[in-house]
Amino acid sequence: MFGYVIRRVAAGLSVVLVVMVISFFLFFIGPAKPEYAICGDRNCTPSRLADIRASLSLDKPVSEQFTEYFSGIFTGREIHSGGFVKECDVPCLGWSFIRNEPVTKLIVERLPVTISVALGAMVIFTTLGVTIGALAAIHRGSIWDRALVSSSLILTSFPYYLVALLAAIYLTIQFEVFPRSGYHPLTDNPWEWFKGLLLPWAVLGAVYATAYARYTRAAMVEALSEDFVRTARAKGLSPRRVHFRHALRAGLTSVVTILGLDLAGLLAGTIFTERIFEVQGLGLLALNAFDNGDLPVIMGSVMYASFLLVGLNIVIDIVYSFLDPRVRLG
């Protein structure tokens, strides 16, 4: 078990490291010329250009830029720009010249927002999806089951953002079913926080819940035909116990696996959510950075997202190993 976790973490770290190296090379020594992007088209004087080059250390050799950037992540560094010295604290992921703030600070500010959106939705769609899917599998062939199967097939075919857009247009703006309150930090006012996130959660949750109901149903149908479920029935256990303690428990492992694979997609989903419902999270930060050509922020977001995904996947693997003792003890 311990060796397994260590190996998982080591593999994860290697992935994060490679993402960092690739994105570094892409931006800073590729033909991308970040200084022009940062400088912008208007009032970009040669002296400002040189200033930016110097502040990004683009005038130094590649190896030096590289070590500077990476040591910055672990020790922090100073960034010189236009005669000013800017402190970039650990973990320093660079400096946004458009917002004139360290990238790490921008990300950390937005992080709770994105986590609120994603985690809340995840809680909704996993509980809802698993419950509906399990019930459908138990009552396989019933009207409800068939309704779920055919409707979820159609619902999951709808692009997520179109559903969200329609909900935003018709539920908040045209018919005002949901409040338009925007994001409020949880620590400020939990009720406002909840109200503001209700619709994003509902939409993200509903779309994913149909998908997870399908997965759970399939996994559960398979589990119900397993020999050990027959044994559980042969013992004379109550149907509830057979279904939930025996079949569902076995089926859950494959749902957890799918959840791990879906995390990246879920993160993408939050970007749409943030844009459509105007929630100021990480996704919107990255999108704005794209519009402004704010390369250090894009790069920081990419690294941060991959770090997050790798970490979450390790967590999922550990959860999985607790679900399945064969992995834990094997």
Place this chain on the structure above:
Amino acid sequence: MSMNETTNSQQPFLAVEDLTVRFPTPDGVVNAVTELSYNVELGRTLGIVGESGSGKSVSSMAIMGLHDRRRAKISGSIRLQGTDLVDVDDDRMRRIRGNVVSMIFQDPLSSLHPFYTIGDQISEAYLAHNKASKAQARKRAIELLERVGIPQAGRRVDDYPHQFSGGMRQRAMIAMALVNDPQLLIADEPTTALDVTVQAQILDLLQDLQREFGSAIIIITHDLGVVAEMADDVLVMYAGRCVEYGKGKEILTRPEHPYTWGLLSSAPHLTGDPGQPLTPIKGSPPSLVNLPSGCSFHPRCPYASRLPDDRCVELLPELRPGGRGAGHLVRCHLPNPDEIFVDEIQPRIG
């Protein structure tokens, strides 16, 4: 026991009568079991023999109420101490399952839940039918693991199935089946997935346990050797029907049905002349959807052509009393099977 009916002394402990199980499928109706009847008494063992697809497992699943209720059409009666298990409601059936009747299966690895400890799974079976604390159930689980010969039961009780060997898993399955002192134990191919030395251990164990608890056992297998060593009575199934039924000793030494002859003379032995050729049954078992007309065995039966008219092709033979003592039944048109047996079969099976 939860059975409240007064037990009539004339009544057999388990009486299966005209049990028929059919599964409608898109390709047609599968005639899994047709008009099957047999009795089992406490302290005795019935062996049900047949090849794959002969309906031997389906019939016992029906006794346990474990057949797919939505798909299966079931008729006839299964009287356990007078209670008809075909009619009984789900809740009552659940209280009988694992309590009065329990079952062990062919593949112990897939039959145990991979995520729970052996002890958990045995305790769960105990708690389902007894008001007891978890500690008491655990104590009972250890007690039974010891009884079925698991060394260091007190420690192994917390192991997961994958940490057990194949033989130990089957012992654990037996412990689970016995936790509520059942009166009837159904063993469905209990040793098919096991090695021969482990098979011997498990068969020994089953016999010891039967001697100790006096329960009735139904053992379902395709292995005639296992039946010969374990069963008092033997029922031979072919294409969902009983073709021969009687005392094991008689049926396995002097059978009257050509299918039983075929089974006996197609298997090689550990003694006798090894150079003697095997005599297989030609062809393969019929599809249960399109059963042959008349006697289901006629396309494979070498003796069908010896009868003057097309009786075997046209007429389903009745299950009639045979010549091997009381209770011997055989489903065959042959008027004098012993003539054929003595001349042609006995020399082959030795």
Place this chain on the structure above:
Amino acid sequence: MKGLHVMTESTTTTAPARISEGSGSTPLLEVRNLVKHFPVRSTGVVRRVVGQVQAVDDISFTVQRGSSLGLVGESGCGKSTTGRLVTRLLDPTSGEVRFEGNDIASLRPKQMLPFRREIQIIFQDPYSSLNPRHTVGSIIGTPLQVHNIVPKNKVLSRVQELLEVVGLNPEHYNRYPGEFSGGQRQRIGIARALAVRPKLIVADEPVSALDVSIQAQVMNLLESLQKEFGISFLFIAHDLAVVRHFCPEVAVMYLGKIVEVADRESLYTQPHHPYTQALLSAVPDVRQAQVGGRRERIRLFGDVPSPIDPPSGCRFRTRCWKAQDICATQEPPLQALANGHRVACHFAAPPTIEDARASQAAAAEAVTLESEGAVADA
């Protein structure tokens, strides 16, 4: 048997040159000191090799021309691995596999190719041994094409001959395996092996997945093929009765070792190794019905130990009622008794009724001992 004659005629005319045959006195297959270890790796960051599964550990045997050697043992004893090593589906760790005098144990795939025509294999599972996406004609035709045995335009007629030889309708070459029953599929697998006209067939549990009545059909087919074409068999099975029926010579394996080899008569009536005795006495027998009930038998206790860390000395000693101190320290060599009967045991002797009693007592004692150990630990 029209099909057979056609077949023999056409092979003699079209078969390309085959490998030079050894002198008549060399056995067809001679295996010497064959070893196969599978490395076991740790689960840490660096996947170190932490042990070896000693699947096959220093075994030697020979298969004579036109004869059959039976290899019996329980699951995990290494009999299937041995079959895979002889056919070079696995690469041996060390040792020699001599086919007609040529050591094929370490040949590279290209060099191995001519020997693939001589040695073929039949598998256990009739469902997984045929590619569901190929027609029967293509399955049986593949070896003909790979080895250029017949010209392209003759492949079909040869496939039909082969189908007839194994007792299938030659017109069914265009069907997919999905439409055949288990026994018929096994026949297709046999036809595929026969296509190259091999001298040796490794039959790995060829009938154990089949129903009893079908088993006998396939056994009879194999027997008649052996008579007709003089094919030698390495016959791997766990069923002692089946092996007895098919093989004049039998080797018994336990935990990667051959513990006893003898001709059929000698092995089945006078087994000298305690394991062979236990194995034979464990087999349930129909004839027992005449006597009624179970007989006095040798009881083995416990399970087969792990092949990663096998017991020192004699590998069977942990379950043997005859075990003494010497069994733990000295590995018994495979020693010859009379008439070629060889056995690897310090206390080799024919079985007696006392053995059954002693084994039962030892089994009972072992359980109590271990249980007491548990009480002491708790």
Place this chain on the structure above:
Amino acid sequence: MADPTLLETGASEPPASPTASAGSPLRSKSPTQIALERLRKDKVAIICAIIVLAFILIAIFANVITAITHTDPGQSNQQLIDDYGFPTVNPSAEHPFGIEPRLGRDLFARWVHGARPSLIVAISASVISTALGTAMGLLAGFLGGRVDRAISWLIDLLLSLPLILVVIAIAPVVQTWFNTNNETVSMVRLWTLVVIFAFFGWTGLGRLIRAEVLSLREREFIQAARAIGVPTRQILFRELLPNLTGQIIIFLSLAIPSYITAEAGLSYLGVGLTEPTPSWGLTINAALNYYETYPIYFWQPALGILVLVLALNLLGDSIRDAFDPKTRR
């Protein structure tokens, strides 16, 4: 042969399944043929296939269609736009879907031409990623060892990068490699999307194929092929690959709608395709400002995406059922 019953047995033995005896007794259907036959009987599949085909024809003959209707996706009609940028005409024969606010371009023409980039991106990305996934999965599964570990690691790497962020990160970088002409940028963006989708999209299939190969490799028919001496390449392509066609076709059929969704989504976010290429995603983005006053502007690209993606997904689902009847509802 020693036993006379032997020949009689085999030749007269009935087929294993009762359905097999129907039809021609000598020739049977391959698993793929059986799947296709099932598909042909599936009404939903047929309807969906017709819808998809219609969209493909629209995309191919977009120029012909706009020529016949005398519409032009690029031509601005300022004379039909009022001072606030709103169109002054309703949808008519001349402009079947109406005209765009502000620029006054014909919406029908833009819709017809909008099908093009969607299908080009989706189909080329799906084909490439399917090929890539198949190749990588085969390599990892069959070669094992280091190759397997390297490919598995690469899959881990790619799975830990959210696609949208990758597009956000790479698109502007790639763009700077070329001149800044709008048309070129738009084309570069399109092919960048294809490359990114293909490069990041194969992982799922790669994993699946790898796992399948690992289990198939142990199957006895592969062992039999090796024992016969069949060369490795032939084992891969003749023995293994045909057993994976079902999986590959299913992946391909489900990848296409997901890439259509992704392309339109990214274009809507402003990180996908750019003007002047007509794109449904871009139209949606532009139409959001007018959803109250001019709903048809929003609905026509939205319906285009919805209908096409739904048809493709239902078709994909039918294909999955046809190839793997066990998953039948």
